[in-house]
Amino acid sequence: EVQLVESGGGLVQPGGSLRLSCGASGFTFSDYWMYWVRQAPGKGPVWVSRLNRDGSSTTYADSVKGRFAISRDNAKNTLYLQMHSLRVEDTAVYYCARAPLLGSIYYFDNWGQGTLVTVSS
């Protein structure tokens, strides 16, 4: 069974840092591009970042560029999101998601349960 389990969320003050982790099991982690998606309370999902299979190519949403860093350890089957200079507007549930690739088509077929990040003084 495919499982993605996020951890590392919590309450942090504006300007602070946090590192999220996403542990993967039930599939060959290194075969998949991985994504972080966040969802503010009462809002729709928003894509945050993506990482290719070997960790050599990253992409970020403009809202987090320069503040967040995505990485992975394929030996540990774990995806990370290092977050710096956190803002109140970064408050959200953060999900990791797996993306199969069918030619140029991709989608998120498995998501973790999410971890809540609250940025507040």
Added chain:
Amino acid sequence: DIQMTQSPSSLSASVGDRVAITCRASQSISSHLNWYQQKPGEAPKLLIYAASSLQSGVPSRFSGSGSGTDFTLTISSLQPEDFATYYCQQTYSTITFGQGTRLEIK
């Protein structure tokens, strides 16, 4: 970024009804359109990918259609477990989601 506009924003329906949710892209996205269902406190769940392909394990009462800029998610006969919020997502360029359609029991 490509804007995705869903309609309606909310919908009231009864068990057994046929319902349709539409999603319009601000520019052509070919068939790079996915649909998700989300229930309170849960992660989104993939229903339809590539506009019309049914994800494994998803009931056949769910179907998707469209290409270019206009897409539709249809539920042929609503079941009690289908009352949830539905999102479209485009992956043609920088990923964006629609604002969601909340499907409520009438």
